[in-house]
Amino acid sequence: MRAGLWEAMAHGRIQAALGKHHYAFIKKVGEGSFGAAILCQHDTDKERDTKAIVKMIDISRASKQEKDDALKESKVLASLKHPYIVRYRESFNEDGWLCIVMDYCEGGDLSGRIKNARQSSKIFPQDQVVRWFTQAILALKYIHDLHILHRDLKSGNFFLSKSGNIKMGDFGIAKVLECTAACAQTQIGTPYYLSPEICQGKNYAWSSDIWSMGCILYEMCARKVPFDAPDLKSLIHKITKEPAPEIPADYSVGVRNLGKELLDRDPSKRPPAAEILKRPVVQEMVRRMLDEVKGEAGEEEGEKPPPPAPTGGGGGAAASGVAGPYGSTAGKYTKGELVEYYSETHGEWLPATVTAANEDGRVQLNVKPGVWISLEIQGAKVRPRQSAQAQATPANGKPPAGGSSPAHRPPEKREGALQRQPSRDAPARGPGSSPARNPSADRGARGRTPQGRAASPFGNAAGMPSARGNSRGRG
Structure with missing residues (x-):
């Protein structure tokens, strides 16, 4: 045919x-x-x-x-x-x-981003690498705590949301057979990310997922996989016998040492996800991300929603696809532009200046230094600078009301949204052991999962205190 x-x-x-x-x-x-x-x-x-x-x-x-x-x-x-x-x-x-x-993640996959960077001879800033890596490890800790192994971690299986956050996908559930080097090539192509123990025909365990994350960290920094060869036999020899390459000197000692830990040939020496989150370079990013969540969700008791947009000034789902009264301008601001930001603390609109804007539309303001403001938050709490007359006399001829309709409210705080997750990623089971308690868990997802309940993005990562806020991804 x-x-x-x-x-x-x-x-x-x-x-x-x-x-x-x-x-x-x-x-x-x-x-x-x-x-x-x-x-x-x-x-x-x-x-x-x-x-x-x-x-x-x-x-x-x-x-x-x-x-x-x-x-x-x-x-x-x-x-x-x-x-x-x-x-x-x-x-x-x-x-x-x-x-x-x-x-569907509109930002494509991480593999594509790395390929583009390689072709344009650009390197990813350390801040970006560590942010993506931290988000990936938070996701990995979450599934490991549930006794679920991914079993197919690679840059092509991490996807980027519209706002630039990374998301883990494509779990290896298609591999119904036990995954060894013998079957890996027919199932997932050349196994650049397989650990030495899997190449030697041993069972898959959480430490194999950690090795794969080490390969991805190296790939983000060097813009190429750590182990490569023209054929499967040569590749397996490199993975099992040759020393792992070091992350380029463009990155800090903390990042380079982390790469060494994750690509340790001895699975018992690779740190579990919970321990990785305690490494200083990762812990600092967790703190920054947590501060961003606090800044976006608002921590003050009795906070008030911003007043509704004046009649004719937008509202509802904007043409740009961002919901909120100011969704039509979300993601379109440029550095130096004069805007207004609704402060929960002050209960009023504050004059502000855009100090930074990235390609995904997120911005930083001088009134919230160091905090990237997502498109969703912009749609509810950021608007172009209005003249004094326009502020005093809105289009409807009435002063802005203190309350607002549900459609005009900023993202609401969810009670207990950021809660500590019970950690089962503890070394108590012994290094190198699989989190699964039965063989079937090595063939995919077999653990109990919290039905219908969204997880905190941080759990109890790096010993961070619980915080209230919006646990949804900003993607």
Whole structure:
């Protein structure tokens, strides 16, 4: 059968399978031995113009038990709720495919960002590298605490949200068989991120995920993978026998030492995620991120929402897609621009100046130094500078009211949103041991998960005190 005809038939089958579950095919965005990744839109998402990715995994040749196991594991993954994990919406089995539906991240994947940086001969600033790495480790700690191993960590499986936050995705649930070097090449291509123990045919454990994170940290800094070779045999030799390369001197001693720890060939010497979060270079970023969450959510008791926007001045979901009375200007500010920021502390609009603006639309203001303000917060609390007359006499001829309608309120504080997570990532089980208590956990998600409850982005990371705020990702 001609290739073109076969592809047309396969395309028709994919569209039919998705259509039965009310998903409209937009385009194919990825393909591999597992099947395909399809950009889709559900019937209920048309008004909001949001999209989803459907990962279609070919399980037509799997046994009934393997199909059932994969479907169960995908449902456990769907219950994961963390700001730095791609949200899984649902999963279903249709026409020989296991279809896993997840949120679409508009910023692409980390692998693409690294490739672009390499081609343009640019390096990522240390601040950016450590921020992305910290977000990834917070997500990893969350799943390890639940006795879930990712088993396929690589830069291509971390995705970037619209606001530039990194999100973990594409869990290795398609690998129903035990993952060893013998099966890795057919399942995930050349295994650049596999640990030495996996290359030697040993069982997968949490320390193997840590090794993969070491590879990703090195890749962000050096813009290339730490181990490379023209064939699988040579690559496995490098991973298992040759010393790991060091992170370039462009980065601090703290970052370089962290890379050495994570790429230690002895799995028992690799620190678990909870310990990584206590390393000074990472702990400092956790503190900064926590301060940002506090700044965006507001810590003061009895805080008041900003007054509603004057009639005719916007409101509702803006054309830019950012909700809030000032969503139409969110993400469009430039450095030096004069704006106003609604202060929860003072209960009024304060004159402010944009001191920095990044490519994702986030800004820093002189009244909140060092805090990146997301598009969502801008839509509720940042507006272009108004003249004195306009402030005194709004378009509706009335002074701004102290209260506001729900549509005009800033993101509300969620009671106890940032809570400490019970840590099961403790060394008490012995270094190098798998967090899972039974063999099935090494084949995917088998732990209990908090149903319907969003996790704190920080948990009890790095000994940080609990804080109240919005635990949702700013993506």
